[in-house]
Amino acid sequence: MPVITYREALRQALREEMLRDENVFILGEDIAYYGGSYGVTKGFVEEFGEKRIKDTPISETAIIGAATGAAMTGLRPVAEIMSFNFILQAMDQIVNHSAKIHYMFGGQMQVPMVIRTPAGWSQLSATHSQTLEPLFAYIPGLKVVMPSTPYDAKGLLKAAIRDNDPVLFIEHALIYATKGEVPEEEYIIPIGKSVVRRPGKDVTIVSFSRMALESVAAAEELAKEGIDCEIIDLRSLRPLDMGPVLESIKKTNRVVVAEEGWKSHGIGAEISARIMEEGFDDLDAPVKRVAGIEIPDPYNKHLEYQAFPHKADIIKAVREVLK
Amino acid sequence: MPVITYREALRQALREEMLRDENVFILGEDIAYYGGSYGVTKGFVEEFGEKRIKDTPISETAIIGAATGAAMTGLRPVAEIMSFNFILQAMDQIVNHSAKIHYMFGGQMQVPMVIRTPAGWSQLSATHSQTLEPLFAYIPGLKVVMPSTPYDAKGLLKAAIRDNDPVLFIEHALIYATKGEVPEEEYIIPIGKSVVRRPGKDVTIVSFSRMALESVAAAEELAKEGIDCEIIDLRSLRPLDMGPVLESIKKTNRVVVAEEGWKSHGIGAEISARIMEEGFDDLDAPVKRVAGIEIPDPYNKHLEYQAFPHKADIIKAVREVLK
Amino acid sequence: MVDKQTALDWYRQMVLIRHFEEKCAEGYAYAKIGGFLHLYIGQEAVAVGAINALNEDDDIVTHYRDHGHAIARGLDTNSLMAELYGKETGCSKGRGGSMHLADPSKHFWGGYALVGAHLPMAVGMAMRHQYVGSQQVSMAIFGDGSTNNGGFHESLNMAAVFKLPVIFLIENNLYSMGLAIHRDSAIEDLHKRAVGYGIHGEAVDGMDPLAMYEATQRAAERCRRGEGPVLLEAKTYRFRGHSMADPEYYRTKEEVDFWRQRDPISNWKQKLIDEGIATEAELAAIDESAEREATESARFADESPDPALSTLCDHLYATPVENGDLCRQQQAEKPDYVR
Amino acid sequence: MVDKQTALDWYRQMVLIRHFEEKCAEGYAYAKIGGFLHLYIGQEAVAVGAINALNEDDDIVTHYRDHGHAIARGLDTNSLMAELYGKETGCSKGRGGSMHLADPSKHFWGGYALVGAHLPMAVGMAMRHQYVGSQQVSMAIFGDGSTNNGGFHESLNMAAVFKLPVIFLIENNLYSMGLAIHRDSAIEDLHKRAVGYGIHGEAVDGMDPLAMYEATQRAAERCRRGEGPVLLEAKTYRFRGHSMADPEYYRTKEEVDFWRQRDPISNWKQKLIDEGIATEAELAAIDESAEREATESARFADESPDPALSTLCDHLYATPVENGDLCRQQQAEKPDYVR
Numbered sequence A, B: 001m002p003v004i005t006y007r008e009a010l011r012q013a014l015r016e017e018m019l020r021d022e023n024v025f026i027l028g029e030d031i032a033y034y035g036g037s038y039g040v041t042k043g044f045v046e047e048f049g050e051k052r053i054k055d056t057p058i059s060e061t062a063i064i065g066a067a068t069g070a071a072m073t074g075l076r077p078v079a080e081i082m083s084f085n086f087i088l089q090a091m092d093q094i095v096n097h098s099a100k101i102h103y104m105f106g107g108q109m110q111v112p113m114v115i116r117t118p119a120g121w122s123q124l125s126a127t128h129s130q131t132l133e134p135l136f137a138y139i140p141g142l143k144v145v146m147p148s149t150p151y152d153a154k155g156l157l158k159a160a161i162r163d164n165d166p167v168l169f170i171e172h173a174l175i176y177a178t179k180g181e182v183p184e185e186e187y188i189i190p191i192g193k194s195v196v197r198r199p200g201k202d203v204t205i206v207s208f209s210r211m212a213l214e215s216v217a218a219a220e221e222l223a224k225e226g227i228d229c230e231i232i233d234l235r236s237l238r239p240l241d242m243g244p245v246l247e248s249i250k251k252t253n254r255v256v257v258a259e260e261g262w263k264s265h266g267i268g269a270e271i272s273a274r275i276m277e278e279g280f281d282d283l284d285a286p287v288k289r290v291a292g293i294e295i296p297d298p299y300n301k302h303l304e305y306q307a308f309p310h311k312a313d314i315i316k317a318v319r320e321v322l323k
Numbered sequence C, D: 001m002v003d004k005q006t007a008l009d010w011y012r013q014m015v016l017i018r019h020f021e022e023k024c025a026e027g028y029a030y031a032k033i034g035g036f037l038h039l040y041i042g043q044e045a046v047a048v049g050a051i052n053a054l055n056e057d058d059d060i061v062t063h064y065r066d067h068g069h070a071i072a073r074g075l076d077t078n079s080l081m082a083e084l085y086g087k088e089t090g091c092s093k094g095r096g097g098s099m100h101l102a103d104p105s106k107h108f109w110g111g112y113a114l115v116g117a118h119l120p121m122a123v124g125m126a127m128r129h130q131y132v133g134s135q136q137v138s139m140a141i142f143g144d145g146s147t148n149n150g151g152f153h154e155s156l157n158m159a160a161v162f163k164l165p166v167i168f169l170i171e172n173n174l175y176s177m178g179l180a181i182h183r184d185s186a187i188e189d190l191h192k193r194a195v196g197y198g199i200h201g202e203a204v205d206g207m208d209p210l211a212m213y214e215a216t217q218r219a220a221e222r223c224r225r226g227e228g229p230v231l232l233e234a235k236t237y238r239f240r241g242h243s244m245a246d247p248e249y250y251r252t253k254e255e256v257d258f259w260r261q262r263d264p265i266s267n268w269k270q271k272l273i274d275e276g277i278a279t280e281a282e283l284a285a286i287d288e289s290a291e292r293e294a295t296e297s298a299r300f301a302d303e304s305p306d307p308a309l310s311t312l313c314d315h316l317y318a319t320p321v322e323n324g325d326l327c328r329q330q331q332a333e334k335p336d337y338v339r
């Protein structure tokens, strides 16, 4: 099977969907001739033209609102928000509009749109380094996915584009260059399905996005000491598929949840609360959360590195839940 | 002690602080001659003049941004956002600016501002009925309070106005007319302190805002069957004071968390996760969450009533955790 | 002047809106209608003139003060009143209420309740028209106060950059809730904001359906010719409060009376009579029939069933989700109680 | 023309900015500076002319392309370079980096990285000036692309409604990242957007410090007279890419060369010589000393200490919290590791 980068997997998904369905188009800031600030749409304007690859003004509200309107009337827009952090300027559009329209009008209209955006950090300072997925995972009417591998990125992006609801598709700047196997044949990964990333029997690690990769690295290191981790990659945050997590706990009885965002009110809180409700009797130890330290991201690289969680934090947490 | 409404308690707090400190001023939509859409600032413009009671255009971004700038340069603005739901248009200002400035510039500047806003619902439809506090409780740098009684409303609003950080002060439209004792002497309630609203020994109910009142009503009914509930009112959501909750559980060993917002990724998730981490051994049953059904709020009053949680939901949950 | 049939039809639409609104006020007083209710009384000529100038397949998105627009677009008054009553027979199945009337089959994409926030949708719809090479235009309708919101600016700029066929129609009724226009808008002739986007802007007498009709037609033609968006400003007035809760402390009776002299309905009526287009009797018959229709819509709404509680979770997702759609599960856990 | 001392001081400031920026590029190449780095080269006359026209206690808020503004406002280059290096001796203690330079004691309230988002802060600062009855003005500096963001519109309208003393200064460098102005702004003469707010708008030659100085002085006077905000548009050009990551595919070498002919520094130098205000030697000495200062700032930054890890949680809240400040607790739980 070909091995390609996460970025390339996204490019393939976008390109194949654009070739398949002429109603799919992309809009966003500097996505055409600049190729997108992380290069995901490089070369697209040359292939598809300005009609389907639309550079927009720096107007996040209008970008999302226009995508909503275009989606309602029959197109399938893929809006790129240049950095996850900028999405806050379009929050009202997403939460009060894209996510509400189908229900609020009694099912009369559909809003088949995708919002692609990169999370991530690396000395970008406090306002350019946030992992804001909990703000969206809270919102009924929205679907939220956050893949960690090239395979998932491609399959889920295709699913998102074909989905008839608004889907927030969160990428991660620090993993665009990571590689993985992606088949040449077409495939789709359904939204709302967690996956067992690595089977194991001693402890369950629940994670997603970059932290799922850190979890795999942690598991490899722990394996050397004879600790066998099962890793569940959530992939979708809304809807949230707890099935594989609850299955896993039956076997391991111990859980670490690893995410990059701030701990309080993060995704880990929901996972822990669900395990509390649905897997309490399976637990031999309390669920432990690995997450970011609760401060605005500092620019200095040493402070920043400490503020975010890494493989080592997962390893420490696993050892602790096994105590 | 005088018995006054929640609305009147807010009015007293605002008025007293304006009389105490000439740097305190209020800005917002239709807060002057209209008196605010829930009448909280009625008569203020007549007393304090247009300089200190500023009607603004419908520009939520500019309202919060201007408050931030005024706060940085020495004033103490109290910005009113007419409905909690409209705050989404100012999300970037709050999250990326008000909440970040103190840390991001290494402590050089302070942002002593308050954002007052009413949550609530009653046939206002999907975009005017949300309880969005989890979106803000997630944000380091921000303080978030959500009082349930006139006494707390007054004491916390005064604390918020005197605080040197941005404080989101969330009121609730459905409890403006509720009454309670408020002393004539000045008092302040520190931000970040939960309170035991009702002592009890059988089960702990953790709640805040309107649901804390529903919890009290539920407890009274349950008392008739001999079930003795201890109610913890969180009052502040960030910082979150888990002390009284963890204390209470040592005694009751059973917990219900009641909130009005959607269940997944709600405040209850964090409470449950914290209890998991810090009170696991005290639990005789899993923590149970009472929360809103995860849909956009429907206009029809019967559907809406079912979508939100009430006293009866708390009673049912208490009975279940006691099983 | 338009032909007789058109002139009478506009009259019919205007009086139908007026009667409908009065029925709404009644329904609100009897607590049949809940939440926020914003009446269109006084502004009828704007909707009727502007919307009749569009083709049936031109798209409309509007604000919460949307009854008049829905009626002018030809939505069935029964389904509208039923929506306000929160009934399953309502156009939005009782989920949306007064502020969220819609019928996509009539290219009426809904009323929205966040100020300024629906303008970008009209831009997106026009993007679609341009994309598929159609001659349709889209129209966003909103108030004067909304022009001070960031969404207004981003939408006009984006539409102008792409030369999209959008008509931005301001209903300048001189107030944004309790704020007189000079207290929240830096300029009062709002169509002049067009300069900032290099597009055509124009003020229109919003109390005259014919003026509205003609201006809108010209605007639509510009759009269809590919000349980009147009900003129309209808100068109008609302005779009632902002919403039912409004005590109207902020304006004088004299001011209201002044504008009532300019009532679009009585003036149009007078014009039709003066110009010999219709007789008093003809118009009275139309008026009566409109009143009957409004009354009937209230009866229909009242007798219609509420949505079944079992439908609470319907319409959440268009593409159903296999796992994790918690709504039904959560509903199943609700205690039994009567409200 | 200004007096000799002023003329030379402007020259000094412009060359200091230029040398500082070149040192930044070097620091970035050696990975001493991380994250985004946006150089001001080419635009020096805007900052120097505009900021020198203000009083010391007039407030400034600016965007992420903020080095030039900080230097023109007189912030110490050591503390600036140290900030870019992420050091404890940086003006923002290494927490902010290149995009977040600040020194409130100099009324320099910081660089901000969300497009359009700092404009409302300038409005709030002017609100404060009006509130306390001071003669201070506030100035917001931002790019052409930012004028298409909703925050721009809301800020100008609000400032105009309250007649606040704000100078909105557009640095129109013709590009917003890779987008040429006509591709994202509906009009190219952005000062004309003033019409929409009934305020004064004016274009200025942003390659000439004197023109900038005079226009800004006039604007400040208007503000101080209580006539409300002013929109200034400096026509300028950035000689380097948007940020260090920019391959600049979107513009031609010819275009860049054309603008380099208009280099604000060499033109100012020529003017001073031509008008007999300064000699080549005098200017060379200034240039050299500025270069030394820039070099010294890099040395200072390099030798300065990183913030101690133990300070990670400092500056989170200005009013400390008793319970629930989880930062220190979370930090204590971190594993020991070297990066």
Ligand SMILES: Cc1ncc(C[n+]2csc(CCOP(=O)(O)OP(=O)(O)O)c2C)c(N)n1
Residues within 6 Å of the ligand: B029, B058, B060, B082, B086, B089, C065, C113, C114, C115, C116, C142, C143, C144, C145, C146, C147, C171, C173, C175, C176, C177, C242
């Ligand atoms: C973003 C947002 N802010 C505030 C409101 C509350 N609000 C509803 S209508 C209104 C006044 C709008 O005035 P205008 O646009 O002139 O329309 P009109 O009601 O006069 O038709 C306000 C402030 C809102 N719905 N949305």
Ligand SMILES: Cc1ncc(C[n+]2csc(CCOP(=O)(O)OP(=O)(O)O)c2C)c(N)n1
Residues within 6 Å of the ligand: A029, A058, A060, A082, A086, A089, D065, D113, D114, D115, D116, D142, D143, D144, D145, D146, D147, D171, D173, D175, D176, D177, D242
């Ligand atoms: C809200 C928001 N959207 C997008 C960006 C990404 N971004 C940073 S700078 C920039 C271009 C800004 O251009 P302009 O305002 O002309 O300033 P210049 O960089 O030319 O000085 C963009 C799109 C951002 N920082 N904030």
Ligand SMILES: [Mg+2]
Residues within 6 Å of the ligand: C143, C144, C145, C171, C172, C173, C174, C175, C176, C177
């Ligand atoms: Mg109005």
Ligand SMILES: [Mg+2]
Residues within 6 Å of the ligand: D143, D144, D145, D171, D172, D173, D174, D175, D176, D177
């Ligand atoms: Mg620019």
